[in-house]
Amino acid sequence: MKDSNCRLDLPYPEASASKENSELASRLSALYAGRYSELSALAGYTYQHLVLKDKYSYIADTLECLSITEMKHFELLGKLIVSLGGDPLIGETDRRRLYYWNGSYAESASRLDRVIADDIRNERRAVADYSAFLNYSEDPGVNAVIERIIKDEEHHIEILSDIYDEIKGKTR
Numbered sequence: 001m002k003d004s005n006c007r008l009d010l011p012y013p014e015a016s017a018s019k020e021n022s023e024l025a026s027r028l029s030a031l032y033a034g035r036y037s038e039l040s041a042l043a044g045y046t047y048q049h050l051v052l053k054d055k056y057s058y059i060a061d062t063l064e065c066l067s068i069t070e071m072k073h074f075e076l077l078g079k080l081i082v083s084l085g086g087d088p089l090i091g092e093t094d095r096r097r098l099y100y101w102n103g104s105y106a107e108s109a110s111r112l113d114r115v116i117a118d119d120i121r122n123e124r125r126a127v128a129d130y131s132a133f134l135n136y137s138e139d140p141g142v143n144a145v146i147e148r149i150i151k152d153e154e155h156h157i158e159i160l161s162d163i164y165d166e167i168k169g170k171t172r
């Protein structure tokens with residue numbers, strides 16, 4: 001699958017906050033590199049792509065394509081954190097562990113249908129987390145980027161749901 005098929009054909013707004021805000025930067029840090037974050041998503045999809053490549057080549061290609069879009073989101077969030085006056089660190093960097101990340105956060109792969117079901121659940125969670133962020137944030141520059149990212153995650157739910165239906169159709 002081409003990279004362009006995992007992101008909507010819409011430009012990304014410039015990743016620039018309207019003004020500095022350290023509280024907003026901390027909240028974004030959790031979405032950037034926390035337990036459920038763009039970093040977890042891109043690492044998880046990359047891992048799944050690698051281990052499923054031989055057996056399920058087409059699905060593995062799609063997972064790689066998804067990981068590349070999550071990398072783009074990861075970079076956008078990092079840019080927003082910088083423009084908010086924060087530090088886009090990855091790892092245990094503050095007492096509240098808002099952006100503590102480790103490799104176990106990346107989903108592993110066992111049964112294919114469970115892998116895809118977990119991926120769908122994580123994408124739904126991402127949409128919910130971003131929506132909660134939008135309820136809190138009043139920065140129009142930041143919110144425009146988050147709204148654009150949500151559109152990609154909703155697209156990912158559709159792509160993964162199609163794969164899930166296909167797998168279930170085959171095993172029925």
Ligand SMILES: [Fe+2]
Pocket residue numbers: 038041069070073126149153
């Ligand atoms: Fe994402």
